Amino acid sequence: MDKLQRFRQTRRFLAVTILFTVILLGIVARLYFLQVVKGTYYAGVAEDNRLRIISTDAPRGEIRDRNGVILATDVPSFDIVVTTYDLKNSNQELGVVAQLTGAKLQTLKDTVKKAGVGPYTPITVVRNVSKVVALKLAEQEPDLPGIQLIMSTKRSYPQGTLAAHVLGYTGEIGDTELQALQTKGYVMKDTIGKEGVEQQYESLLRGQKSQKLIEVDAGGKAVKTLQEKPAVPGKSIILTIDVRLQKMCEKLLGNNQGAAIIMDPRNGELLALASAPTFDPNKFISGISSQDWKTWSARGSLFDRAIAGTFPPASTFKVVTGTAGLETHTITDRSIIYCGGGLTVGGRLFKCWIWPGRHGNEDIYKAYADSCDSYFYTVARLTGIESMDTYAHKYGIDKLTAVDLPGEATGFVPTPQWKLSKYKQAWYDGDTMNMGIGQGYVLETPIRNISIYSSIAMMGTLWRPHLLKASVDPVTKAETQTTPVVQSTLGVSTATLTAVRQGLYLVSKTGGDARIQVGNIKICAKTGTAETGTLNVYDTWMVAFAPMDNPTVAVLLMYEDSPYQRSTSMAPLLHDMLQQYFNLYGGKNGSN
The missing domain is CATH 3.40.710.10 (DD-peptidase/beta-lactamase superfamily)
Structure with a gap:
């Protein structure tokens, strides 16, 4: 082999060596950036992916007459919530919710879009679903990673039409109401007094929501409760009515x-x-x-x-x-x-x-x-x-x-x-x-x-x-x-x-x-x-x-x-x- 050939081989070897060295240095630099420079950030992302903060409504205070007769109270119910990070196919998963509840798919999408919360925060999209719908959804829940069924309460007026104008009623918070009350902790889909004493004494009847820190699996399903702040029920009110x-x-x-x-x-x-x-x-x-x-x-x-x-x-x-x-x-x-x-x-x-x-x-x-x-x-x-x-x-x-x-x-x-x-x-x-x-x-x-x-x-x-x-x-x-x-x-x-x-x-x-x-x-x-x-x-x-x-x-x-x-x-x-x-x-x- 003459000198020219040896020179060319040496040059190619050096070039390959330099190339691998540069690649290795790039990998090392990237690892340093990920683990040292951005390590805290990505650890937080991983932690956020594993942890969720779940908030549930507090029971609303009862309304009773002067002798203790219950005029308004809360009874058990179910709500449907969505965690956008866990949605694999939003159209398909929200479509199932729409089909089961009768809600419009676009309405559900708009609710999620307008919520204005992070991807790990559950968003209530449907309240007060019936037991039949709850059972059907529970059967399909494993195939709906972004959808959860949670226990809640709904308002009940056991005396029916009696004193209806005095009591009023509750309903989902409207856009104008939300703008006025957002600073007081109200969010979309919250229940609020609409008329009567339900509206007049909203600040008394409304309780403080619970806060629960949970750990979820890869499918977004809860596996462990890490911390919990229980809900505080609203105050009950006694009316002068007999x-x-x-x-x-x-x-x-x-x-x-x-x-x-x-x-x-x-x-x-x-x-x-x-x-x-x-x-x-x-x-x-x-x-x-x-x-x-x-x-x-x-x-x-x-x-x-x-x-x-x-x-x-x-x-x-x-x-x-x-x-x-x-x-x-x-x-x-x-x-x-x-x-x-x-x-x-x-x-x-x-x-x-x-x-x-x-x-x-x-x-x-x-x-x-x-x-x-x-x-x-x-x-x-x-x-x-x-x-x-x-x-x-x-x-x-x-x-x-x-x-x-x-x-x-x-x-x-x-x-x-x-x-x-x-x-x-x-x-x-x-x-x-x-x-x-x-x-x-x-x-x-x-x-x-x-x-x-x-x-x-x-x-x-x-x-x-x-x-x-x-x-x-x-x-x-x-x-x-x-x-x-x-x-x-x-x-x-x-x-x-x-x-x-x-x-x-x-x-x-x-x-x-x-x-x-x-x-x-x-x-x-x-x-x-x-x-x-x-x-x-x-x-x-x-x-x-x-x-x-x-x-x-x-x-x-x-x-x-x-x-x-x-x-x-x-x-x-x-x-x-x-x-x-x-x-x-x-x-x-x-x-x-």
């Missing part, structure tokens, strides 16, 4: 539209708060059928007429008119006004309800007993719209009662300025007269109406109507009692309120209204029959408090598009409400 009185009120309303309320005027506790027609809150948990939604929407079943319905108060408003007349010294309790069956003003005859009959001479006491329109037409006209408005405001008609429920509406007190702005018309004496008997433009809610009569019962003091009696700590079981609050005082003289109360007492002793009587208990009452604009269709009211000298209860019954032509026909129903109350609580101790 289900026995609530059932009676709802039975009296039946299939009609209206409201029924029983309230303790001494502290504002609502013993019953009913609105009709009603609904079953359980149907919101499993999903409302289109037929249920259609039926409820057509009848306004979800609308709480007790706190949000506004109606002409009719003759129940006459306590405001009488107060205005007496306080402005337009009349005294001895003033006599003649009722000839009507009153002609501006060429128009304003008929008393007794037309073509007549009441004759009326003082304020007899005018309340007879519910004489002519008397209160005259008082309103003489008093004037400014003073009428002043005392309507004093009674709070255009203010919220601040009852602890979402969605309360205010009533409406018309003024000449309002009429000119809205209708481009001047205010006439006839408008004031119509207002004086609770017709025309004036509107009240049932909750405000009973509050007005409760303030008369308490000689000018109005306690804020409320439903929360106490909350109960889930651990210590200690009760935190609600402190009743005086919402306002009327600023009306004792003499005026005494006269009004005496007139209301005579109502319960007169004619058909006397059927309200309960034994020898003195009852103050007032009826109202409001025109609706449809011939022979009325809204009817009756409100009362008792005993007159030491009131412990106020009751109200109101029908929209009433089954009765005259509100006096409701007296036996108010008798039943009062009789039931006194049977349960006695005439002395009241609801305390």
